[in-house]
Amino acid sequence: MTTTTAGGGAGTEGGANVSGWTRARRVERANARGDVRARAVSSSAASAGRESGEYDAGSIQVLQGLEPVRKRPGMYIGSTSTKGLHHLVWEVLDNSVDEVQAGHASHVQVTVDDDGFVTVMDDGRGIPTDVHPVTGKSSLETVLTILHAGGKFGGDSSGYHVSGGLHGVGISVVNALSELVEVTVWRNGNEYTQSFSRGIATGNMKEKQQDGSGNKKGTMVRFKPDDQIFDKVKFDNNIIRTRMKELAFLNKGTELHLKTFNTKTKSYVEEKLVYAEGLKDYVLDLTADATRLHEPITFSGEMEGIRVEGSLCWTADSYSDTLLGYANSIRTIDGGTHIDGLKYSLTKTINNASRKAKLLKDADSNLGGDHVREGLSGVIAVWVPEPEFEGQTKTRLGNSEVRRIVENIASDAVMGHFEFNSADLKAVFAKAQSAFKAAEAAKRARELVRRKTVLTANRLPGKLSDCSSSDADRTEIFLVEGDSAGGSCKQGRDRSFQAVLPLRGKIMNVERKLDAAALYKNTEITNMISALGLGTMGEDLDTSALRYSKIIILTDADVDGAHIRTLLLTFLYRYQRDLFEKGFVYAAVPPLYKVAVGKKETYCYDDDDLQRVLAALPEGANKHIQRFKGLGEMMPEQLWSTTLDPKTRLLKRLTVDDASAANHMFSTLMSKEVDPRRRLIEEEGAALASIDF
Incomplete structure (x- = not known):
């Protein structure tokens, strides 16, 4: 699970100087961005001296080259936070993977230095x-400095039958949003180099003959991202490793x-990621902590120039499904026609095979899709010559023909597997039938709860202090530990x-057991389900039913708070993994300390923060340090x-970049198995003990 900073950092409010991410840094960054944007404004318009409000030809800005990218980076990379920062890596990495998919490359290396x-x-x-x-200009300079200039528009004639980067803006966007870009090309026995800064070439392309055989x-x-654009230029090795693992x-x-680069040993650590079985290895990784009902069902095929690969495995001890979709190696977190085709x-x-095997009788109704997929972990990947993505960040595949092709290829493979492996079919059918019975029990439990007026749409939990706005796009709810806080x-x-829902204990x-019937009998759980608008367990997330755009967990900064x-x-x-996939879940970070010197108050968010503040105080300063034991100790004004x-x-x-890692971590931390949790604690404790603080 990945955390990215959102909202403000820390700053001043009511005379309190809050340390951490200081307001001064934000102002500095905002001013820098203002300078960037100011450069995009026509100088003639700036000097025209028009009166405020006058609108004529001089009011029309014409952005040149890569200026649109620097002015509106979010349009091209999604955001200027951690996610957008790493998106730059994906743009370059995907170009290299496209070479692999075209059959022209077999090795890709990513190096992350500690200098950005x-x-x-x-x-x-x-x-x-x-x-x-x-x-x-040279083709190299062209693709680096001009939007929509690339080698992937020409289909097969360009050497790219399929490609993840089809808009021709990837590498040029990286160039526009980087402080420095250095490109080296080896081809035709020569070595070519050229440097760029913030979208502009800093010199002409240089050419020299290769050393040695000249066959490289x-x-x-x-590249180094521009700190005038991004909140913080600090790459997360785990995020990059996860993406490279996916691609492998x-x-x-x-x-x-x-x-x-390992800052402790001052040396590089190299990892090789290679998987001979491809998607089968992926599914084995996803189900590493589960009890598999069968060996993964793996299939591949091609129709109408569209290649499909997939792997599926049902597990006994999971009560939800994990289906991951990819199009041209790009993760489509919002699904699309390939996922729809696989589900259908x-x-x-499963229903046809069950009837053929007499597991479903003539009088029995078909099993629902949610019941069939319970406990399923699967990956579906398609390679489409002309993919229709939603936006540059490519979160959903829209090609209608893909659904039909995936349906045909997956149906033949799954039916063929179950015809030759009847024991696997019986195990999957039993799992689906159990899910159906559990759903019926949960339905009865929900109806009982509804009769008690807890889950009805017009009767929200009594402890919920709702907000006055009904606009879900701007509202947020705090899930708070205890009545005092x-x-x-x-x-x-x-x-x-801002709404508040206190939770008891x-x-x-x-x-331990995700039993839907038990969930709907639990007061705290049903309070959250109804307050948030989560719907029924097992259903796809209906974002229009969500009552808030931010679900913020606010607990004490202690061991009990971390457990809650x-x-x-x-x-x-x-219950609803899509909440993380679509970025609705947040964790609030309350301060641990308050340092008061006279009337000046400074809040510190961790021990390192406290030490920095204390070190900056004048020698002999009369200070008072308060350690907050819980949120309930804070005055409302302080909490605000x-x-x-x-x-x-x-x-x-809080988002999920690696589904298998997230599954493994939740299983390790919260399942009945004690040994994996003990090993994790011992390993983390040993790692902390080795750090020289």
């Missing part, structure tokens, strides 16, 4: 370097190397858009200025 630079190198054909007939080929892109699964047999195929095929939060919040651990936060995260992840105010607070958005 990332290097991506492959052994493909190398970016063309000859003079482009339209721009009059490929491209190396080394999707491109079986391809070697991907990750080199990261599985529902139809809930009272402070209710008094300190902005009632127009520690909620049930759903990882983990219990809440486990429930939300197992440090934790609730969007202008000053620090929020962490």
